[in-house]
Amino acid sequence: MHKPSLQxxxxxxxxxxxxxxxxxxxxQVHPFVLGLPFNxxxxxxxxxxxxxxxxFAYRSERARIDAQDSGMKGGA
Numbered sequence: 001m002h003k004p005s006l007q008x009x010x011x012x013x014x015x016x017x018x019x020x021x022x023x024x025x026x027x028q029v030h031p032f033v034l035g036l037p038f039n040x041x042x043x044x045x046x047x048x049x050x051x052x053x054x055x056f057a058y059r060s061e062r063a064r065i066d067a068q069d070s071g072m073k074g075g076a
Contacts, residue, residue: 002065011057015050019043
């Protein structure tokens with residue numbers, strides 16, 4: 001089992017920070033976006049974006065692990 005890299009952890013934290021720590025910026029009912037209050041739109045937007053961001057974190061981590069594993073096999 002490999003420890004996750006700092007890069008993949010930071011990428012994975014983007015949605016968490018965007019949903020939890022930006023409340024003071026979007027905590028309002030008006031304006032409406034696509035017929036939804038902005039705060040509901042913001043949460044739904046991040047729910048939809050999160051899998052895309054997590055796939056970047058996964059690809060970053062997978063590439064690092066593959067490079068690390070191939071380095072071990074080549075040196076042995």
